[in-house]
Amino acid sequence: MTAISEQSSSNPAGSVGLYKRIIKLPERIPFSLIQLAARVAVAHVFWQSAQTKLASWPVTLQLFANEYNLPFVDPSIAAPLATAAELAGSVLIFLGLFSRVAALMLxxxxxxxxxxxxxxxxxxxxxxxxxxxxxxxxxAGPLSLDYVAERTLSTSRK
Structure with a gap:
């Protein structure tokens, strides 16, 4: 029995099989965790950006007026719109509520x-x-309010 196990461990096919099993390990990570991680990461980026804007509103207005130079939108309108989009989008994405609409907005x-x-x-x-x-x-995946709402609505229709 020992000779067989030694033979298979030195066998290239055994090494290839082990390699394939190791490479496939990440496939066991639930996709719901990947969705959650993506939501939390991107929500954090936009939440922080909005907080920075709110922390010094006069500077934010100056940036929109002098540095950002957005065409077609007055800086006094663009600054609150961008801040509101970042705040609302980050909260909705984080919670997984209306997440596809929030993702499109962001x-x-x-x-x-x-x-x-x-x-x-x-x-x-x-x-x-x-x-x-x-x-x-x-x-947003099963770890979201979208999922809860969908499940609740689908059971109430039956």
Whole structure:
């Protein structure tokens, strides 16, 4: 019996099998945890951004007026709109409530930042957009209020 186990451990097919099993281990991570991690991470980014804006509103208005230079929108309108979108979007994404709508809204914010404000920061924006696209296309997952609402509504219709 020992000779057989020694033979299989030195056998390349045994090593390949072990390698394949190790590589497949991450597939055991529940997708719901990945969805939750994506939501929490992206919510944190936008929550922090909104908090920074609110902490010094006069500076925020100056940034929108002098640095951001958004076309077609007056800075006195753009600043509160952006702040409200970041606050509402981050809370909704975090809770997983109306998460696809929130993801779409925050994708709009990311797009404006990428196109008009900081186009050189495309890698960071792509990271945020990837997390938001995960939520938009796959939903918030079972660890969300969207899931609870869907289950509640589907049982009440029966």
């Amino acid at each position: 994708l709009g914010v990311v797009s404006v930042i990428q196109i008009f404000v900081y186009p050189e920061s495309w890698a960071e924006h792509l990271l945020w957009a990837s997390l938001l696209l995960l939520v938009l296309t796959r939903g």
